[in-house]
Every structure is written in structure tokens, then in C-alpha cells.
Amino acid sequence: MLEATLGNTVAGVLLPSGRSEVPPFMVMDVMTAAERIEAAGGHVIHMEVGQPAAPAPKVAIAAAEAVLRSGRIDYTSALGILSLRQRIARHYRQTYACDVDANRIVVTTGSSGAFILAFLAMFEPGDRVAVTVPGYPPYRHILTALGCEPVPIETTHESRYALTGEALLAAHRKAPLKGVLVASPANPTGTMMSQDALKDLIAAAEQAGIRFISDEIYHGLDYAFPAVTAAELSPHALVINSFSKYFCMTGWRVGWMVVPEPLVRPIERLQQNLSISVPTLSQIAAEAAFDGREEMEAIKHGYQQNRSILIEGLPKAGLTKFLPADGAFYLYADVSDFTSDSFEFAREMLEKANVAATPGVDFDPIHGRAFIRFSYARSAEEMQEAVARIAGWLK
Numbered sequence: 389m390l391e392a393t394l395g396n397t398v399a400g401v402l403l404p405s406g407r408s409e410v411p412p413f414m415v416m417d418v419m420t421a422a423e424r425i426e427a428a429g430g431h432v433i434h435m436e437v438g439q440p441a442a443p444a445p446k447v448a449i450a451a452a453e454a455v456l457r458s459g460r461i462d463y464t465s466a467l468g469i470l471s472l473r474q475r476i477a478r479h480y481r482q483t484y485a486c487d488v489d490a491n492r493i494v495v496t497t498g499s500s501g502a503f504i505l506a507f508l509a510m511f512e513p514g515d516r517v518a519v520t521v522p523g524y525p526p527y528r529h530i531l532t533a534l535g536c537e538p539v540p541i542e543t544t545h546e547s548r549y550a551l552t553g554e555a556l557l558a559a560h561r562k563a564p565l566k567g568v569l570v571a572s573p574a575n576p577t578g579t580m581m582s583q584d585a586l587k588d589l590i591a592a593a594e595q596a597g598i599r600f601i602s603d604e605i606y607h608g609l610d611y612a613f614p615a616v617t618a619a620e621l622s623p624h625a626l627v628i629n630s631f632s633k634y635f636c637m638t639g640w641r642v643g644w645m646v647v648p649e650p651l652v653r654p655i656e657r658l659q660q661n662l663s664i665s666v667p668t669l670s671q672i673a674a675e676a677a678f679d680g681r682e683e684m685e686a687i688k689h690g691y692q693q694n695r696s697i698l699i700e701g702l703p704k705a706g707l708t709k710f711l712p713a714d715g716a717f718y719l720y721a722d723v724s725d726f727t728s729d730s731f732e733f734a735r736e737m738l739e740k741a742n743v744a745a746t747p748g749v750d751f752d753p754i755h756g757r758a759f760i761r762f763s764y765a766r767s768a769e770e771m772q773e774a775v776a777r778i779a780g781w782l783k
């Protein structure tokens with residue numbers, strides 16, 4: 389009897405929760421397939437991973453080395469090191485001429501850590517939160533894991549693949565929304581929202597009582613026109629950013645939020661309990677990274693060159709349809725002239741041309757089978773080589 393009870397308990401404990409049933413990230417499967425080719429001596433051009441090829445700014449690495457030598461690495465306050473929060477506030481003044489009180493800045497474990505804190509502080513289980521399709525998959529999966537309901541809204545060519553106030557309100561009329569999250573520049577499309585488009589969307593959301601979250605992780609990597617921060621447009625918007633992309637610090641796991649004033653203390657309490665504080669070494673390096681702008685601008689210039697190589701080269705190679713590559717380091721190409729399954733297309737391109745890219749199904753369960761995402765965060769030579777290989781393969 390006791391044995392049976394124990395057996396059930398153990399079996400019950402070992403069963404994963406329903407909320408952990410989130411889909412995997414398919415880009416990882418592409419990476420594994422690429423590794424197999426490389427292990428067999430092939431040379432793969434990696435355009436699947438959304439990660440800068442360059443390391444962190446030299447000043448950031450030097451600051452981390454210096455503090456490591458000093459011996460102690462202690463906890464910091466849950467909201468982050470004050471001088472880093474003040475430096476981030478200065479960044480808003482310098483970059484956007486926007487006054488943000490340092491008390492509203494919260495340092496986070498990458499923007500990924502920020503999503504968890506923001507969703508927990510803003511939403512109840514069961515709340516419906518709109519996200520764009522195509523879009524970054526973890527938005528949907530984190531919301532699901534936290535018991536919220538992601539509501540995908542399709543974007544269209546007419547709005548440059550950005551969510552419009554009209555589309556948001558149409559979804560809200562069908563069933564009420566509690567929040568909305570958008571990114572500009574966006575992943576996987578690289579498309580951006582104009583200042584007017586962002587302003588209209590925030591106004592529509594606020595009038596309808598829908599809480600607004602802006603993922604600004606690709607700010608700094610804007611080529612078509614300057615990116616606009618939601619912090620400039622509303623004190624009620626929650627802004628999320630990170631040192632991962634512009635500052636090339638993915639593995640340091642440090643990001644930040646600009647939080648509406650009433651949410652600062654709730655988020656502080658959540659962070660105290662969930663992680664105590666963000667890794668101290670990374671916070672110190674991140675503060676120094678702001679002095680590495682010259683280095684980062686040179687890297688951005690490299691992305692700009694890569695973008696031109698792809699925009700000019702891919703049509704000659706046969707891929708003529710892609711979305712406006714306004715920012716970030718992505719180009720989202722429509723491959724429906726070649727296939728009805730972009731996963732199969734990506735697999736063949738990897739095997740035959742040794743070019744790795746990500747199938748759109750990760751980002752868009754509806755139309756993703758027609759699209760491939762290319763990441764152009766590596767060298768210009770590799771971009772040229774990739775275009776030549778694709779041209780040879782598609783011939």
C-alpha cells in the first residue's frame with residue numbers, strides 16, 4: 389500500500405508540468421545539422437544564428453578583468469548597480485534626447501529575463517497578450533509557460549510587417565486583450581516601425597486599456613531610418629533592451645527595462661525572489677561597454693555592408709522576394725517560388741550549398757513554410773561566398 393502510494397507520488401513528481409510543454413527552437417536543429425557537416429570536414433557559412441560574430445567591446449572585457457582581479461564579486465541590489473542604471477538613463481538622453489529617471493531603469497538577465505519579470509508584473513494567469521506574426525518565438529512560449537495566452541496577430545506588407553492600431557483593436561473587439569508586445573527592428577523580419585506607426589499603436593493600445601511592451605533589443609542596428617524608443621512616447625510603456633546585440637554581449641546575459649513608475653517596486657520584489665540580482669561581473673562590463681561605441685559603430689558598419697551584399701546579391705542568385713531589411717541583422721526571404729516547405733529548403737541548402745539559415749516555421753506557424761531567415765552578423769567575405777554558393781545551388 390505504502391509502496392503503491394510512493395510509486396504514484398514518484399511518478400507524479402517525475403511528470404513534467406503542462407506549462408513546460410513549450411515547443412523547441414528549430415534553429416537549434418539547423419545548428420546541429422551544420423555541426424555534423426563541419427565534423428565531416430565541410431565549411432558551413434552560418435547565417436542561422438542571431439548572434440554577432442564580434443566579441444564584447446574591449447573596454448567591457450578590460451573592466452571585467454579588472455574586477456575579477458580585485459577578488460570579491462558580490463550580489464548587487466535587485467534593480468541593478470546604481471551607476472549602471474544612471475549610465476543607461478544617460479544613454480536615453482544622448483541617443484534619443486529622452487529624459488528617463490534612473491529610478492525607472494531595472495537591470496535584467498538579458499532581455500529574456502526582462503520578459504519574465506515584465507509578464508509577471510503586468511499580467512494575471514489567463515490574460516490575453518497580443519504578439520506579432522512573424523515574431524520571436526519565445527514571446528509566445530514564455531507567456532504560455534506563465535499561464536497567459538499569447539494572441540498572434542498577422543502583419544502585412546502594407547504596414548511594413550508592423551502591427552497597426554487598427555489590427556490591434558480588431559483583435560481586442562473579438563476577445564479583450566490585456567497587453568501587446570512589439571519589436572522594432574523586429575526578428576525575424578528586420579523591419580522597423582516609423583515614429584508615426586509606433587505613436588499610433590501606443591495611442592490605440594492605451595485608449596483601449598491594453599498594456600504596451602516594446603522590445604528594443606535591436607536598437608542601434610538601424611539602417612533605413614533612426615529607431616524610435618517607446619520611452620519617448622509614453623511613460624506607461626514598458627521598454628525592454630539588452631547588451632546582447634548592438635554591444636555584442638550575448639553570453640554575458642545582461643539587459644535592462646525602462647519600467648512605468650508603479651511597476652518598479654513590484655518588479656524589484658520579483659527580481660529579489662527570482663534571482664536576487666543580475667551577475668555582477670556582467671553589470672560592470674555592461675557599464676563600461678557604453679565607452680566602446682566607436683568599436684561598436686565599426687561593427688555596425690560591417691552589418692550595413694553585409695546587408696547591401698545580400699540585397700544586391702540574393703536577387704541575382706534567384707531569391708528575389710524579401711521583406712524590407714530596415715534594421716537588426718536579418719533578412720526574411722520568401723522562398724515559395726521554390727518550395728512549399730522552407731524547412732526542407734533550409735535542409736537542402738545546408739547540405740548542398742553548406743549555407744545554414746533558419747526556416748520561417750519557428751517564427752510564423754501560419755506562413756512560415758514560405759520563408760527563410762538569413763542572419764548577416766558575420767564577415768563580408770562570408771556573405772559574398774554565401775551568395776555565390778546559393779546562386780550555384782539554385783542554378
Ligand SMILES: Cc1ncc(COP(=O)(O)O)c(C=O)c1O
Binds near residue numbers: 497499605638642
Ligand atoms: C527579438 C528578440 N528579443 C529578445 C531576444 C533575447 O535576447 P537576450 O536575452 O540575449 O537579451 C532575442 C534574441 O535573439 C531577440 O531576437
